[in-house]
Amino acid sequence: MTHRWLDSPTHHAWLTSEALRLLDFARAARLPQGFGNLDDAGRLPRGALAETMNTARMTHSFALAHLQGVPGCKGLVEHGVAALQGPLRDAQQGGWFAHPEGHGGAGKAAYLHAFVALAASSAVVAGVVEAQALLREACEVIEQRFWSEEEGALLESFSRDWQQAEAYRGANSNMHGVEAFLALADVTGDTRWLQRALRMVQRLIMAQAAGDGYRVTEHFDAHWQPLPDYNRDNPADGFRPYGTTPxxxxxxxxxxxxxxxxLKRAGLPAPDALLVGARGLFDSACRHAWHADGAPGLVYTLDWQNRPVVRERLHWVHAEASATAAALLQRTGDAQYEHWYRCFWGFIAEHFIDRSHGSWHHELDPDNLPGARIWGGKPDLYHALQALLLPRLPLAPSLASALAL
Incomplete structure (x- = not known):
């Protein structure tokens, strides 16, 4: 296989066209207090509320669109920044709620704060002046509340007044911490964010996953002891499922x-274990999750014997798989990643892209028909849009900064 899709103008045009289609669908998510969750037809349900996660992800995504020259997106970025500085922010105690004050739980989660930081950094790159203050506050909250220098990782969550910490450590929040810290390093010029990202990777991947066949342990107690039975009774949880999440x-x-x-771009040492780990993680996820139950696609979760637990296929899993195949192909030139890149996009095009109602189906059942056991509607732009952008960009700097070059 000598011809690479990553070098094909036609493939690039297809990626661009699909990204524009997703962006048009997502514009309808705007609410007075931020962005909400769209249903299958691209409508906001009656009584829809803004959410910090979706508002931050939409703000980041529309910032990426504005940086590409898509008209009408800067106003959506400004709207997202205003929401994150207003109804979604805790003006008394600091930090961000999951929903506007008075709706839902009032705890403060590292996962959400990582996305606020990512959104703020992208909005700054996109030229939204008000985002500078949002970025400063997000960095301060992460440094003062969530970052543990002793543990080299993010603490998981706190009560609204920051007095009660959850006795849990999670790989998912730290993974998105790595993503956010890469962007923060680019936007602030502070390489401490890269060093912190490396420490999270060293704990969760080099020390933990590498010793278990590059399967990522998701759940830990407050002393970083694995919790292999966590959520065994709730295996299909959307954020903390039981078992492994390929x-x-x-x-x-x-x-x-x-x-x-x-790290290389910043002139800092880059351990060889990063490339070794990337290969190992990709190989493990492909080997255990693809066709795991005999049908095409990647299953959501596996047990500790690598047997399917939740057999639904989620769109974000396939988006990440395709983006990672592209990154490995760019980094190594190894033809196996071209094979997987084509394989994942073929599956996405056949099963996830909804050409009748717009966007992508977010979930397929075990028969690869649209489902809603875990994710109802079509609220997520972030994963699919990034998968459409990343193959055409260098591995560093991070997305918004790369688009601004």
């Missing part, structure tokens, strides 16, 4: 390559 294996693999490239 989609996160792909996502970690890509982030290791971005971190390697960022």
């Amino acid at each position: 989609g996160h294996g792909f996502e970690w693999a890509r982030l290791l390559l971005h971190l390697e490239a960022a």
Whole structure:
């Protein structure tokens, strides 16, 4: 296989066309207090509320679109920044709620704060002046509340007043911490963010996953002891499922390559274990999750014997798999990653892209028909849009900064 899709103008045109289609669909998510979750037809349900996660992801995504020259997106970025500085922010105690005050739980989660930081950094790159203050505050909250220098990782969550910390450590929040820290390093010029990202990778991948066949352990207690039975009774949880999550294996693999490239770009040592780990994570996720139950696609979760637990296929898993295949192909030139890149996009095009109602189906059932056991509707732009942009960009700097070059 000598011809690479990554070098094909036609493939690039297809990626661009699909990204524009997704962006048009997502514009309808705007609410007075931020961005909400769209249903299958691209409508906001009656009584829809803004969410910090979706508002931050949409703000980041529309910033990427504005940087590409897509008209009408800067106003959406400004709207997202205003929401994150207003109704979604805790003006008394600091930090961010999951929903506007008075709706839902009032805890403060590292996962959400990582996305606020990512959104703020992208909005700054996109030229939104008000985002500078948002970025400063996000960095301060992460440094003062979530970053543990002793543990070399993010603490998971706190009560609204920051007095009660959750006795849990999670790989997912730290993974998105790595993503955010890469962007923060680019926007602030502070390489401490890269060093912190490396410490998270060293703990969760080099020390933990590498010793277990590059399967990512997701759940830990407050002393970083694995919790292999966590959520056994709730295996299909959207954020903390039982067992292993191959989609996160792909996502970690890509982030290791971005971190390697960022460290080199900054003139800092980049351990060989980053590339070794990226290869290992990708291989493990493909080997155990693809066709795991005999049908095409990547299953959501596996047990500790690598047997499928939740057999649904989620769009974000396949988006991350395709983006990681592209990153590994760019980094190594190894033809096996071209094979996987084509394989994943072929599956996405056949099963996930909804040409009738717009966007992508977010979930397929075990028969590869649209489902909603875990993710109802079509709220997520971030994963699919990034998968459409990353193959055409260098591994460093991070997305917004790369688009601004």
